[in-house]
Amino acid sequence: xxxxxxFGHKNPDTDSIISSLVMTEFEKRxxxxxVVACRLGMVNKETEYILNYVGIEAPELIxxxxxxxxxIIVDTANPGELIPNLENVKIKKIVDHHQVLLNTSYPxxxxxxxxxxxxxxxxxxxxxxxxxxxxxIATLMLSAIISDTLLLKSPTCTEDDINAVKELSKIAxxxxxxxxxxxxxxxxxxxxxxxxxxxxxxxxxxxxxDKKSIIAQVNTASIPEVMKMKSDLEAGMNKIINENxxxxxxxxxxxxINSNTQTIALGNSANIVEKAYNVKLQxxxxxxxxxxxxxxxVVPIMTENA
Amino acid sequence: xxxxxxFGHKNPDTDSIISSLVMTEFEKRxxxxxVVACRLGMVNKETEYILNYVGIEAPELIxxxxxxxxxIIVDTANPGELIPNLENVKIKKIVDHHQVLLNTSYPxxxxxxxxxxxxxxxxxxxxxxxxxxxxxIATLMLSAIISDTLLLKSPTCTEDDINAVKELSKIAxxxxxxxxxxxxxxxxxxxxxxxxxxxxxxxxxxxxxDKKSIIAQVNTASIPEVMKMKSDLEAGMNKIINENxxxxxxxxxxxxINSNTQTIALGNSANIVEKAYNVKLQxxxxxxxxxxxxxxxVVPIMTENA
Numbered sequence: 001x002x003x004x005x006x007f008g009h010k011n012p013d014t015d016s017i018i019s020s021l022v023m024t025e026f027e028k029r030x031x032x033x034x035v036v037a038c039r040l041g042m043v044n045k046e047t048e049y050i051l052n053y054v055g056i057e058a059p060e061l062i063x064x065x066x067x068x069x070x071x072i073i074v075d076t077a078n079p080g081e082l083i084p085n086l087e088n089v090k091i092k093k094i095v096d097h098h099q100v101l102l103n104t105s106y107p108x109x110x111x112x113x114x115x116x117x118x119x120x121x122x123x124x125x126x127x128x129x130x131x132x133x134x135x136x137i138a139t140l141m142l143s144a145i146i147s148d149t150l151l152l153k154s155p156t157c158t159e160d161d162i163n164a165v166k167e168l169s170k171i172a173x174x175x176x177x178x179x180x181x182x183x184x185x186x187x188x189x190x191x192x193x194x195x196x197x198x199x200x201x202x203x204x205x206x207x208x209x210d211k212k213s214i215i216a217q218v219n220t221a222s223i224p225e226v227m228k229m230k231s232d233l234e235a236g237m238n239k240i241i242n243e244n245x246x247x248x249x250x251x252x253x254x255x256x257i258n259s260n261t262q263t264i265a266l267g268n269s270a271n272i273v274e275k276a277y278n279v280k281l282q283x284x285x286x287x288x289x290x291x292x293x294x295x296x297x298v299v300p301i302m303t304e305n306a
Numbered sequence: 307x308x309x310x311x312x313f314g315h316k317n318p319d320t321d322s323i324i325s326s327l328v329m330t331e332f333e334k335r336x337x338x339x340x341v342v343a344c345r346l347g348m349v350n351k352e353t354e355y356i357l358n359y360v361g362i363e364a365p366e367l368i369x370x371x372x373x374x375x376x377x378i379i380v381d382t383a384n385p386g387e388l389i390p391n392l393e394n395v396k397i398k399k400i401v402d403h404h405q406v407l408l409n410t411s412y413p414x415x416x417x418x419x420x421x422x423x424x425x426x427x428x429x430x431x432x433x434x435x436x437x438x439x440x441x442x443i444a445t446l447m448l449s450a451i452i453s454d455t456l457l458l459k460s461p462t463c464t465e466d467d468i469n470a471v472k473e474l475s476k477i478a479x480x481x482x483x484x485x486x487x488x489x490x491x492x493x494x495x496x497x498x499x500x501x502x503x504x505x506x507x508x509x510x511x512x513x514x515x516d517k518k519s520i521i522a523q524v525n526t527a528s529i530p531e532v533m534k535m536k537s538d539l540e541a542g543m544n545k546i547i548n549e550n551x552x553x554x555x556x557x558x559x560x561x562x563i564n565s566n567t568q569t570i571a572l573g574n575s576a577n578i579v580e581k582a583y584n585v586k587l588q589x590x591x592x593x594x595x596x597x598x599x600x601x602x603x604v605v606p607i608m609t610e611n612a
Contacts, residue, residue: 099409099411099412099414103407104406107404107419107420108405110406110419112416
């Protein structure tokens with residue numbers, strides 16, 4: 001039997017990295033020893049904080065795989081976010097909490113639920129298989145749920161996510177609110193990144209009907225701090241718009257303390273933002289009150305108004 | 307809250323009908339009272355035998371639904387086998403054991419495993435939710451697994467299917483081998499059907515690369531008995547080929563006792579059968595030794611040789 005490579009989406013967030021690690025552990029403990037935790041991009045500051053806290057290495061960085069290899073996909077079912085030759089590898093399993101965008105020509109193990117985080121599903125899988133969750137795994141799991149739900153405050157957060165975090169924080173012996181805020185704040189440290197890197201940290205290519213768009217997000221504890229870089233960010237965004245023929249580049253600068261988002265929108269279709277949120281872009285920017293979730297509060301309403 | 311309609315694929319086989327009934331029961335017992343078991347076609351003889359044995363009504367026959375209705379899909383993830391306005395209803399859950407052919411623009415509950423029957427997954431769902439399985443549900447579940455795996459003899463049958471049947475037969479207090487053979491034999495009674503109905507009983511429209519095909523299957527305890535109708539079947543097949551511009555109509559007449567299939571193949575691409583199985587079609591027909599599973603032993607090899 002060959003190896004099975006386990007990875008989440010490109011521009012990996014905390015959930016993608018941790019799902020790869022936790023799924024790898026799950027496979028080993030259920031009899032599939034030949035598994036390799038992988039990632040399709042650099043580890044962000046928040047994830048780095050968590051890995052250091054737990055004392056564990058990041059998954060192996062890969063760019064592609066040879067045809068015919070076996071893979072397990074976590075935290076996405078979007079071919080555009082995966083390896084280029086996805087059609088030529090054998091997908092064994094998918095564990096995800098997003099929309100279904102991937103097709104297969106053979107039956108697979110597919111486990112998805114509309115919850116806030118892949119780890120909430122992994123937590124269920126461990127329980128269903130009567131696998132004990134140790135402190136390390138519990139800390140990893142709860143960190144990912146805190147990350148994806150912004151400390152259980154995002155509208156994507158469900159009862160299942162809350163229950164999982166409460167149970168896991170007991171096992172991990174962690175005050176999840178204090179730990180979670182420290183972890184989220186660590187993720188807002190942009191000091192070591194170039195403008196290009198900031199714009200790529202959590203950028204998703206999204207088609208708003210026929211409008212070619214990128215919607216990128218950065219978390220912060222202080223919107224004014226990020227807005228100091230506004231003109232540099234705009235220059236970077238315009239460069240990406242020109243190079244990729246985009247109709248829209250929307251940057252979400254999300255205040256994780258107060259649960260608001262300042263957006264900078266550039267491109268010929270920037271006015272979709274005005275229509276969608278009933279705001280006026282002043283100098284390309286507007287405050288979107290109460291908006292924190294790209295998945296629930298941005299993509300659907302932007303699509304509708306495109 | 308509106309109703310949720312639960313159904314499997316068109317030309318429903320036993321697994322599709324029983325999955326609809328068992329999933330409906332599952333939803334009710336986990337708090338979703340407003341569910342309606344449905345089906346997208348007529349009940350076959352085998353399923354009729356089972357429903358009579360258990361003393362339960364068939365699901366409600368529907369052809370389509372209004373836009374915006376909520377649905378749960380079982381035993382398929384193929385839009386071509388479902389209602390015409392699938393894109394305009396809200397898919398809440400999918401439970402299946404086939405390939406992934408369906409996309410959604412929102413996260414769903416998706417549960418698929420590469421096992422022999424959807425009911426093997428339903429059995430796991432009941433156990434995970436600590437729901438007791440009564441005699442009736444156990445009989446339904448094991449009947450579907452026996453149907454899809456041809457009494458555990460099909461190459462699609464997995465360890466999980468075998469374990470489920472063994473456990474369920476204890477609960478149902480049924481000798482599954484005797485019962486299973488009676489049930490499968492009941493399914494081979496074609497006496498009340500017209501030729502058109504026989505050809506539609508379990509017909510799947512399948513693209514073999516660019517070749518437009520139908521691969522239909524009938525189970526029998528005696529191949530010669532079915533072959534008595536050969537010229538009528540051929541006339542019916544040719545009619546369907548002409549009306550639908552097909553490249554191939556392949557009929558699988560599967561001997562459930564001896565695990566062989568006699569095929570009748572018509573259309574301009576009938577020679578794919580000869581290439582795929584290294585046989586000569588004589589008078590449009592050939593014996594495919596050991597072939598019983600369309601999914602595992604016909605579709606992949608026919609696609610490869612198309």
